[in-house]
Amino acid sequence: MRKNFYKKPVKFKNQNYEKLHKHYHDVLNALYGDPHFPPTSSSIGSSDAGSIKWNRPGEICSFPCLYAEQVSSKSVIAGRMSSNWIVSALSVLATVGELYHKVIPEYRQQEWDPENNNYAGIFHFRFWRFGQWVDVVVDDLLPTCDNELLFTQSSVQNEFWIPLVEKAYAKLHGSYEALADGHLADALVDFTGGVSETLDLKANDYNEQEDKHSILFEKLLEEFKDHSVMCSVITISSPSQMGKRNEMGLSQGHAYAITFVKKVKMGETSLRKLFRGRESFPMVRLRDPRGDGRMSGTESRSSNVEQNGYAYSTSQLTRLCSKNREWSRIKDTERERLGLTLDHDGEFCTCLTSRRRRKKL
Incomplete structure (x- = not known):
């Protein structure tokens, strides 16, 4: 294994999740709003975003959670503005527990907890980029239309790890629209830290020989x-x-x-x-x-x-x-x-x- 695989993740935009969470939860007693990925059309990437409203999970449903019971690829479904390769990548990610736990660090601590009241509207996720893990902080304001999520989501109404991971990945790329022209292999590398290999069965004549x-x-x-x-x-x-x-x-x-x-x-x-x-x-x-x-x-x-x-x-x-x-x-x-x-x-x-x-x- 490469030694840098075990290095501490780099903080994207120099945002420290622990410090931000403590400041908003303990000092301000307010919900976090991300200045680097604001709830505006620039984060969507399209100028035609007038009908989009950004809502927090608690405004979309009652009793939101990060995970609802057992994580399953069946729960990953596309929204009307989803990129198909992202839907596929998240579906694959959901089948391997050790991988999505790597992408979603301290998932138990990030879970909504009514007893400890730890919620501050802030989450963080990790992706493998250019030889190192990158920690990406996001707020939980999600783009909706008529109170329905526009991008990739869970079939379980109150489960939100899927749209939140997608939002962090969109922030890493600059906007949701920037994800439109991606490739499945690239996402799987970013989710796993592994190396991808693509085999074109048709071009290499695997079917006939x-x-x-x-x-x-x-x-x-x-x-x-x-x-x-x-x-x-x-x-x-x-x-x-x-x-x-x-x-x-x-x-x-x-x-x-x-x-x-x-x-x-x-x-x-x-x-x-x-x-x-x-x-x-x-x-x-x-x-x-x-x-x-x-x-x-x-x-x-x-x-x-x-x-x-x-x-x-x-x-x-x-x-x-x-x-x-x-x-x-x-x-x-x-x-x-x-x-x-x-x-x-x-x-x-x-x-x-x-x-x-x-x-x-």
Whole structure:
């Protein structure tokens, strides 16, 4: 490990959370307002922000909290002005406790506590930037319209770690609008302090070449064993494709977290008919961070069915990944015995085979 990984975080804008909290809570007995990221259109980054009102969590709901019960990627949902890659990054972050606890330091002390009355409208979060952790202080004034949050938020109405982390990240970049053109890999580096590596499966011909396909799986397997954070994204050629589902029901431009990489041994199973001449097959389990059956944007399920001709949930994609009848006939008990289990809503398994081999199945 690098020695500077353990250095104290650098204070962004030279703002000291402990001193500011003590001054506002103990001396002024007032709620903090951040002069470096004020509740104005400059923080949004757009001049057309006249209808936006900045509210504190206590004005949005009763009994606000940082965390509501168990943190889950399913709770991360997009607001009308969210950047999709931020939604994906926060969804991935929510699945790894040791990571979001690093981004949200002293999370228990920052929690709203009616008994200790420690609340002062100020929070701080940490991001890895240019080889060091940076501590970013924010107030909890959040942009709303008709008392609804405009950016990324929790599906639990009184949970606010998601919009507060996003606000701190927007402050680090200069404005919310500055996050629009970001990349998922960059956010994951900022959230973890790790090093990113991007593999373009199409450009590197992983789909067609069986030898490259095997190398890819072994790499995924190794990284999974090392507890690396891995995601898969269907690339898009234009912004209009973002969030639209392809013929398999997968959201284009959105990140799917890889939650499981494994060689599944067939033994005496019905899969022998599907994978003739093989003792095992490579399996990858993916998870839709938006949960099971969610549609993109404001589209309803019925409208998607009418327009795209499909009506199935994300978990059903396990059976849809192959058109072979034998695959669809595998019983749930057999899947469980083979280790093809789905631990969360929105998960599905796919066999990592080349396109040429899939055509034969």
